[in-house]
Amino acid sequence: MKNYYITTPIYYVNDVPHIGHAYTSLACDVMARFKRLDGYDVMFLSGTDEHGQKIEKSAVKAGMDPQAFTDKVSQNFRDLLKTLNVSNDDFIRTTEARHKKACQALWDALLARGEIYLGKYAGWYAVRDEAYYGEDELKDGPGGKKIAPSGAECEWVEEPSYFFKLSAWADRLLAFYDQNPDFILPHTRRNEVVSFVKSGMRDLSVSRTALSWGVPVPNEPAHVMYVWLDALTNYITAVGYPDMQADGYKKFWPADVHMVGKDILRFHAVYWPAFLMAAGLEPPKRVFAHGWWTNEGQKISKSLGNVIDPYEVIATYGLDQTRYFLMREVPFGNDGDFSREAMVRRINSDLANGIGNLAQRTLSQIAKNCGGKVPAHGAFTDADEALLSRARGLVPQLRSLFDAQGFSRALDHIWDVIGAADRYVDEQAPWALKKTDIARMETVLYVLAETLRHLGVVLQPFMPDAAARLLDQLAVPADARAFEHIEGDAYALQSGTPLPAPQGIFPRYIENAA
Numbered sequence: 001m002k003n004y005y006i007t008t009p010i011y012y013v014n015d016v017p018h019i020g021h022a023y024t025s026l027a028c029d030v031m032a033r034f035k036r037l038d039g040y041d042v043m044f045l046s047g048t049d050e051h052g053q054k055i056e057k058s059a060v061k062a063g064m065d066p067q068a069f070t071d072k073v074s075q076n077f078r079d080l081l082k083t084l085n086v087s088n089d090d091f092i093r094t095t096e097a098r099h100k101k102a103c104q105a106l107w108d109a110l111l112a113r114g115e116i117y118l119g120k121y122a123g124w125y126a127v128r129d130e131a132y133y134g135e136d137e138l139k140d141g142p143g144g145k146k147i148a149p150s151g152a153e154c155e156w157v158e159e160p161s162y163f164f165k166l167s168a169w170a171d172r173l174l175a176f177y178d179q180n181p182d183f184i185l186p187h188t189r190r191n192e193v194v195s196f197v198k199s200g201m202r203d204l205s206v207s208r209t210a211l212s213w214g215v216p217v218p219n220e221p222a223h224v225m226y227v228w229l230d231a232l233t234n235y236i237t238a239v240g241y242p243d244m245q246a247d248g249y250k251k252f253w254p255a256d257v258h259m260v261g262k263d264i265l266r267f268h269a270v271y272w273p274a275f276l277m278a279a280g281l282e283p284p285k286r287v288f289a290h291g292w293w294t295n296e297g298q299k300i301s302k303s304l305g306n307v308i309d310p311y312e313v314i315a316t317y318g319l320d321q322t323r324y325f326l327m328r329e330v331p332f333g334n335d336g337d338f339s340r341e342a343m344v345r346r347i348n349s350d351l352a353n354g355i356g357n358l359a360q361r362t363l364s365q366i367a368k369n370c371g372g373k374v375p376a377h378g379a380f381t382d383a384d385e386a387l388l389s390r391a392r393g394l395v396p397q398l399r400s401l402f403d404a405q406g407f408s409r410a411l412d413h414i415w416d417v418i419g420a421a422d423r424y425v426d427e428q429a430p431w432a433l434k435k436t437d438i439a440r441m442e443t444v445l446y447v448l449a450e451t452l453r454h455l456g457v458v459l460q461p462f463m464p465d466a467a468a469r470l471l472d473q474l475a476v477p478a479d480a481r482a483f484e485h486i487e488g489d490a491y492a493l494q495s496g497t498p499l500p501a502p503q504g505i506f507p508r509y510i511e512n513a514a
């Protein structure tokens, strides 16, 4: 059985969903769709993080009870996923009963194993990050304020608190990173985690008494769980924990990838495996920390008023165009700059002039010169075989790139094949063969159509609608669009199959077209 479990972060509901949230969810969607096409049974989870001081404050500000507030705003994140055509299998909210049960069971396991003790916290806390900081990590800000490395303001907190014995886990974490060199990707991010762990970790405060908006600590009515312990647990709640005999748990835990932004790597690559190992559970197989998007070179922030609204972007440029741009523009893992000029350039050169034009040229010649049917073909020449073998080579290449979440490189490879097909059309000039050698013209158009079938199948994870339109135009049956159908020739296009009338797939984007 091939199973695959991938997760997005669960998003804080205090924010309006923006392009950054869209990005992580899209990357997971591309990965999940790829694995499904490759025959895996996939579990793809997203959701919302609804407890803690930050959310409680936002609810108060909105003049609402926190439950009513989170019910309302959580829906915005669900709606965004739908608009993005994200194929998540479950959507978890940390205010659900199943989650409270999982958190309390994990707490009990940690307590029973002697990993948690009662003490008193006196130190700094940043509500914006929901994170504790040591004095040595902070800078002085205006008005004597203490500022965290993230830029968040800190406040002094003194309260009774349970602690998790994080300091005792440093060596075991370092050994775990050593034994699992791909646990943290990209590798450049690994070093910062390792040096944090080596720098000497303090025990971690895992309960709060200053607020009540959280999962109650079992048998301790004055304490609620620290929101990150609560939030991280969502990944096991959704597969059935604490029932470790549940089908979901047996099939999907440990998760294959937790996809996160680089801002929350420490929580996922240090705290989370430590909590799990301390509770006697397996840590996830990988945490991938992707980069940060800026807007035309500037940090995206509410106070600068330059938050990019994914709905507006999709309405302006199109959904599949946006998905493509975000996955292609920067190597996955690096920071990226969202610029409208770059978006338009990608749409026009890669989509309209690239795959769009290749499909249009091929399909319109077939419609005109081959009676609207998949053309017949004779023996393949070396040039034909060369192009077909590049198309057939796509899946194995993409598999290895996807294994390390190399989405933009995967698209580079796909576009190399599109480039090779463009050169092939120019060299073979089927429009000229029409006058001299009809049989050869048909073979050339067949080779192009078959190449397009491969391209349509591998483009599905990135651009599900556009790829489906391409495959529809090639009359590829809906149940013959997986990778197994392009490995080998068994499902190759059949000469004589009637094709629908060709339609453009990617129009050019013309500024101020309205």
Ligand code: ME8
Binding pocket: 008, 009, 010, 011, 012, 013, 015, 019, 020, 021, 023, 024, 049, 231, 232, 234, 259, 260, 261, 262, 263, 264, 291, 292, 293, 294, 300
């Ligand atoms: O941190 N560029 O939630 P959050 C790229 N609730 N990605 C961005 C981005 C940007 N400019 N802005 C946001 C939390 N993101 C916690 C997570 S998980 C157990 C709990 C993405 O709503 C990126 O994935 O602040 C980042 O990690 C995430 O949104 C933070 O979402």
